[in-house]
Amino acid sequence: MKRILLLLIAMVLVCSCKSTKETTATSATSQDLVEKKLQQTWILENLNGKVITDKDFSSAPKIVITPSAFSGSTGCNAVKGNLVSKGDGKIQFSNFTAETKKCDAKKEGELVQLLKTTSGYSIKDNKLFLSNQFGLTMSFKKG
Numbered sequence: 001m002k003r004i005l006l007l008l009i010a011m012v013l014v015c016s017c018k019s020t021k022e023t024t025a026t027s028a029t030s031q032d033l034v035e036k037k038l039q040q041t042w043i044l045e046n047l048n049g050k051v052i053t054d055k056d057f058s059s060a061p062k063i064v065i066t067p068s069a070f071s072g073s074t075g076c077n078a079v080k081g082n083l084v085s086k087g088d089g090k091i092q093f094s095n096f097t098a099e100t101k102k103c104d105a106k107k108e109g110e111l112v113q114l115l116k117t118t119s120g121y122s123i124k125d126n127k128l129f130l131s132n133q134f135g136l137t138m139s140f141k142k143g
Contacts, residue, residue, distance in 0.1 A: 035085060038065045038121070041143030042128045044075075047107055048114070048137060056107040062143055063115075074111050076103030091121045091130075114138055 044052055044061040052060075057075030064071050070093060071080040077099035084092040093115050117132040128140040 035067055037123050038083075038085065038091075038128070039067060040065060041072075042140035043143040044111070044138060045127070045141050046139040047111060052107065057105045058103060061108075061111055063140070064143075074098065074103075074108045075105040076108055077101050079112070079115070089120050089122055091118060093118055111138070 041062055041064045044057075046052065047056070059073065059075050061075040062072045063079075065083060068083055069081065070083045071078070073079065079096065079098045081096040082094045084094055086092075096112075096116050098112060114130070114132065114137045118130045118137065119133060120131040122129045122131075126142045129136060130138050130140075
């Protein structure tokens with residue numbers, strides 16, 4: 001009787017481990033698909049609900065996203081850091097560093113602050129939309 005019980009417990013453990021591995025592999029695959037959509041150059045189009053103009057920035061701000069990091073320009077200063085994506089439309093720009101050249105970019109500080117507080121994203125019609133706890137903050141087009 002003890003052998004049958006031990007055998008039954010062993011079979012349950014083996015089956016549950018296999019099920020967990022399959023679930024993990026499936027979720028990792030879907031997260032990889034989201035990551036690949038993000039991995040490109042994005043050019044800023046809209047900041048806090050307003051279309052950006054030449055008066056706002058010296059040149060068009062952009063971010064270049066790789067699997068685990070980002071780099072780019074605020075329209076004057078270079079920026080870079082790590083990228084943490086938790087799947088399901090969640091993203092965070094961490095270890096953020098930026099040059100400190102004096103610039104005429106009026107909206108540069110606003111852009112930097114919004115990148116630092118970004119917590120979510122979505123991609124639709126070749127556009128990247130970033131948001132924070134208060135809602136949509138900026139949108140980018142493919143670069």
